[in-house]
Structure formats: structure tokens, C-alpha cells
Amino acid sequence: MNYATVAPVVERLQCDDRLEICFTASEDPHQIQYIYSEARQPFRLISPFRAAFLRFDAYLAADFLWVKLVRGARRIQTFHGVAGKYRDIYDSPSRSMREWDRLFFINRIRYQHFITSGAIDANADSARLIGMPRLDCLVDGSLKRDEILLSLGLDPTTKTVLYAPTWSPFSSLISMGEDLVKKLSEAGYTVIVKLHDRSKDLRHIHSGGHDWGKRLAPLLATGRGLLATGNDCSPYLAAADVLITDHSSVGFEFLLLDRPVVRIHLPELIAATDIEPFYVDMLSRASMPAINVEQVMNAVEQSFQDPQQLSDTRELVAREMFYKPGTATDRAVAEMYEVLELELPVYGEERTLLATSLGQEQAVGNDSFGQRHLVG
Numbered sequence: 001m002n003y004a005t006v007a008p009v010v011e012r013l014q015c016d017d018r019l020e021i022c023f024t025a026s027e028d029p030h031q032i033q034y035i036y037s038e039a040r041q042p043f044r045l046i047s048p049f050r051a052a053f054l055r056f057d058a059y060l061a062a063d064f065l066w067v068k069l070v071r072g073a074r075r076i077q078t079f080h081g082v083a084g085k086y087r088d089i090y091d092s093p094s095r096s097m098r099e100w101d102r103l104f105f106i107n108r109i110r111y112q113h114f115i116t117s118g119a120i121d122a123n124a125d126s127a128r129l130i131g132m133p134r135l136d137c138l139v140d141g142s143l144k145r146d147e148i149l150l151s152l153g154l155d156p157t158t159k160t161v162l163y164a165p166t167w168s169p170f171s172s173l174i175s176m177g178e179d180l181v182k183k184l185s186e187a188g189y190t191v192i193v194k195l196h197d198r199s200k201d202l203r204h205i206h207s208g209g210h211d212w213g214k215r216l217a218p219l220l221a222t223g224r225g226l227l228a229t230g231n232d233c234s235p236y237l238a239a240a241d242v243l244i245t246d247h248s249s250v251g252f253e254f255l256l257l258d259r260p261v262v263r264i265h266l267p268e269l270i271a272a273t274d275i276e277p278f279y280v281d282m283l284s285r286a287s288m289p290a291i292n293v294e295q296v297m298n299a300v301e302q303s304f305q306d307p308q309q310l311s312d313t314r315e316l317v318a319r320e321m322f323y324k325p326g327t328a329t330d331r332a333v334a335e336m337y338e339v340l341e342l343e344l345p346v347y348g349e350e351r352t353l354l355a356t357s358l359g360q361e362q363a364v365g366n367d368s369f370g371q372r373h374l375v376g
Contacts, residue, residue, distance in 0.1 A: 001080065001196070001197045001231055001233075002061075002062040002063055002080055003035060003036055003038070003062075003231065004038070004134060004231045004232035004233070004234075005062040005078060005079075005080040005132075005133075005134050006060055006061075006062050006078055006133075007038075007039070007134070007232070008133040008134060008136060008137075008329045008332075009060065009078070009133050009329060009332045009333055009336060010039075010060070011040055012329065012333045013333070013336060014040065014041075014042060014043070015345070016342075016345050018342060018345075019340070019342075020042075020044070021042065021043040021044070022043065022044045022045075022046050022051070022054075022056070023035075023036050023039065023043055023044070023045050023046070024045070024046050024047065024048050024051045025048070026048050026065050027065055029047050029048055032045050032047070033045070037231075038230065038231055038232070048068075051069060052068045052069060052070070053070070054069075054070065055070045055072065055073070056069060056070070056073040057073065057074065057339075057340055058073065058074045058075075058076060058336065058339050058340055059073045059074065059075050059076065060076045060078065060336070061075070061076070061077055061078070062077075062078050062079065062080040063080060074101040074102070074339045074340075075099065075100045075101050075102075076100070076101060076102040076104065076335075076336065077097075077100045077102065077103050077104060078104040078130070078133070078332065079104065079105070079106055079110065079132075080249075081248075081249030082106055082107065082110070082249050082253075082279075082321050082322070083166070083247060083248055083249045083251070083252070083275065083279060084275050084276040084278065084279030084280075085247075085273040085274065085275050097114060097119045097120045097126075098120065098121075098124075098126075100126055101126055101339060102126055102128055102335055102339060103120070103124075103126050103127050103128065104128055104130040105127060105128065105129050105130060105323075106321070106322060106323065107129075107131075107321050107322060107323050108129065108323070109278070109320065109321070111127055111129065113276070114127075128331070128335055129323050129331075130323065130328050130331045130332050130335070131322055131323040131324050131325055131327070131328030131331065131332075132253075132322055132325065132328055133328045133329040133332050134232065134234060135234065135253055135256060135322060135325050135328070136325060136326050136327065136328055136329050137234050137238075138234055138237065138238060138253070138256045138257060138325065139256055139325045139326040140326050143234065143235055143238035144238070145238055145239055148235050148236075148238055148239040149190070149239050152192075152226060152239070153226070154190050154192075154224075154226065154239075155190060155224075158188070158189070158190045158224065159188075159189050159241055159242075159304055160189065160190040160192065160239060160240050160241050160242075161184055161189045161190065161191055161192070161240060161241065161242050161243075161244060161300060162192045162194060162236055162237065162239070162240035162242070162243050162244070162254075163177075163180065163191065163192070163193045163194070163245075164193075164194040164195075164196075164233065164236075164243060164244070164245050164248060164250045164251075165177060165195070165196070165245060165246050165248065165264075166196060166245065166246050166247055166248040166269070166273075167196035167197075168269055168272060168273055170266055170268040170269040170272050170273075171246055171266070171269060172245075172246040172264040172269075173212060174210075175266070176264075176292065176293050177212070177216070178215060178216065179293050180244070180293050180296060181193060181216055181220065181225075182219050183293055183297055184225075184297070184300070185219055185222055185224060185225055187297065187300075188224070189224070189225075189300070190225055191220060191224065192225060192226055192228055192236055192239065192240060193216055193220065193225070193226075193227050193228060194228040194233055194236050194250070195212055195213070195227070195228070197231075213227055233250055233253070234253075237250065237253060237254050237257065238257065240254070240259070241259060241260075241303075241304070241307070242259065242260045242261075242262065242300055242303045242304065243259070243260070243261045243262065244261075244262045244264065244296060244300065245261065245262075245264070246263065246264045246265075246269055247263070247266070247269060247270065247273075247275060247279075247280065247283065251263060251283050251287065252282075252283060252317070252318070252321045252322075253322075255286055255314045255315075255317055255318040255321070256318050256322065256325055258311055258315060258318075259307065260287075260288065260303035260304075260307055260309070260310070261283075261286060261288065261314070262287060262288045262290055262296055262299040262300055262303060263283055263284065263287035263288065263289060263290070264290050264291070264296060265284075265289055265291050266291075282317050282320065282321070283317070285310075285313050285317065286310060286313045286314045286316075286317040286318075287310070288302065288303060288309075288310075
């Protein structure tokens with residue numbers, strides 16, 4: 001999942017023969033082949049131990065875990081979600097975010113939370129308002145619902161529901177997942193289940209100790225559904241007519257498509273993951289509520305009957321949560337080249353247009369983000 005978050009940026013960098021890309025896995029190095037199984041060439045896989053003795057110019061991550069690197073590597077953080085769990089900070093003033101050379105904020109909300117908590121200073125030079133590159137594909141027209149369903153062996157003429165629960169021992173997957181998938185299948189919907197990476201790891205309490213892939217597979221073996229295997233959730237979001245979740249970043253991400261969201265309200269989940277009330281309220285306003293399987297089924301039916309219900313609210317929340325989707329990758333790549341102290345590999349009119357566009361973006365953000373330095 002974390003690689004999928006940075007993939008659009010990395011793939012742009014891979015086009016530049018001045019750069020060499022290396023991947024490592026700081027948390028589960030023994031799974032490095034699987035983690036990067038969808039990555040495009042060229043790249044090298046290296047262990048965290050070996051990485052600690054090599055010199056890198058930049059280190060790009062989508063989480064706050066990192067390997068020890070030789071002094072001098074510039075650290076860039078691009079956040080992997082917007083659900084607001086654990087108070088949205090993952091840190092405190094005692095171990096601040098000042099160790100990062102760049103923080104690619106997805107929206108102004110999180111940036112302000114970091115300042116309020118003391119994790120960074122107001123107008124920190126490291127802060128950049130970028131958006132979420134992984135989601136550009138949801139709004140740029142590159143993902144086609146029917147084409148994706150056909151590629152998955154599913155019928156695009158049927159009503160398609162995506163079930164994407166979060167990762168927690170209090171998630172809807174554990175409390176009602178099997179029953180919900182069974183009822184959706186019996187109702188005749190095409191059902192896609194996208195599990196959080198951690199929900200597939202039997203070592204973690206968050207999976208409930210179950211192999212959810214094996215448990216759900218028989219319920220999806222009717223020819224009308226499947227268990228999603230890709231690491232990037234975006235194609236599955238684009239394929240779905242309705243999303244069911246509890247409290248996860250995908251719930252917000254789906255709003256970019258302006259399609260109905262059914263949210264399973266689980267007070268224990270909200271409390272256990274210390275979700276900022278603001279985020280609970282935002283997702284609640286833009287979704288249909290449910291507390292059990294029967295209510296979920298009714299909400300799904302109502303969503304198909306009136307898909308435009310809550311459309312205005314969905315669009316409003318999406319604008320709050322994602323800064324200028326469709327162009328986030330451009331901003332992130334430009335910042336990477338600034339960190340690397342290299343010229344952007346575009347020329348002539350294309351370069352001028354990009355520089356002008358990014359310059360306008362910086363002017364918009366200067367009040368909150370301080371002085372900017374633009375390549376080109």
C-alpha cells in the first residue's frame with residue numbers, strides 16, 4: 001500500500017536516466033519481493049542493512065518508519081491516507097517532524113494540525129501543499145469503470161459494490177464482514193472486497209488472527225465478485241458504483257468520484273484508533289449511515305435508487321480533504337527535483353507551462369506555507 005502511494009512520483013523519476021531508484025522495506029524486509037511486485041523497472045531492491053551503508057541523495061517514504069541512512073540523505077514524507085486516525089499526528093513535540101526535509105501535505109487541515117500540536121513550526125520551510133498523487137488517476141479520466149470490470153472478469157452491466165474495511169480488531173470486517181459479503185452476494189450485486197494490507201497478516205491482532213482471504217473467497221466464488229489482489233485501491237474505487245467502509249481513507253478518496261458511500265458506524269473503532277472528531281464528522285456528512293448488516297443493505301439499495309443524494313456534500317468534503325486532485329503528481333515531482341538539485345527534465349513550451357503553473361500554486365500557498373523555491 002505504501003509503495004502504491006508513492007508510485008506515481010517514482011515512475012516519473014524513473015524516466016530520468018540521471019537518477020537511480022532503489023527500494024527497501026524497513027518493517028518486513030523478508031517480504032521485499034512481494035511489497036514491490038507491482039513496481040515498474042528500472043529499480044534495485046536492497047535490504048535495510050545494506051541501505052545503511054550506502055549514500056543516497058533523497059529518501060521518499062509514505063509512513064514515519066525509516067531505515068538508518070548515511071548522513072546527508074534528504075528525507076521526504078508523503079502521507080498515505082487522510083482518515084485522521086491517532087489524532088492525525090503520529091508524533092509530538094518531543095519527537096518532532098523537524099527531521100524531515102519535506103512534508104508533502106495532502107490538505108491544509110493536516111498541516112494546521114501539525115502546527116497546533118507543535119510537531120512543526122508555523123511556516124516551516126519543509127511544509128509543502130501537494131495533494132495526493134495516487135489519486136490523480138481518479139479525476140484525470142485515465143480509469144474507466146467498464147474497462148476495469150472487464151479486466152477483472154466481472155460484468156460491467158451489473159451493480160457493483162466495493163467493500164473496503166479498515167485495519168483494526170474493531171473493524172467491520174471482524175464484527176460483520178462475512179455476513180455482509182454473503183448478503184451482498186445473495187442480493188445479486190457484484191461484490192469486490194479490498195482488504196487493508198494488515199488485515200491479511202495473521203501475526204497482527206488487527207486481523208483477528210484470521211486469514212480473511214481464505215474466509216471470504218468461498219462467498220465470492222459465485223462469479224459475481226472477487227477479492228482484490230492489487231496493492232493500489234484506485235482502480236477498484238473507479239470500478240465501484242457504491243462503497244461500503246467503516247472509517248478508512250478510501251471512504252474519503254471515493255468522494256472524488258461523487259458516488260455514494262455507506263459508512264458503518266463503529267464507536268469502539270473510533271475510540272480505539274483515537275480518530276479526530278473532525279474527520280468522523282466530515283465522513284458522516286458525506287455518507288449514508290449504518291450500524292448493522294440490515295442497515296447496510298438498506299443503505300446500499302437506497303444509494304442505487306438515488307445516487308445523487310448527498311452529491312453536493314460529497315464534493316464539498318472532497319475539496320476539503322484533497323488539494324487540487326489531478327495535478328498532485330506534478331507538484332510532488334517538481335519538489336523532488338528541487339531536493340535533488342536537478343533541473344526538471346522538460347523543455348521548451350512544456351517546461352514554461354509547468355513552471356508557470358507551479359509558480360501560481362506557490363503564490364496561493366505562501367500565506368500558510370512560507371517562502372517557496374521553484375526549480376526553473
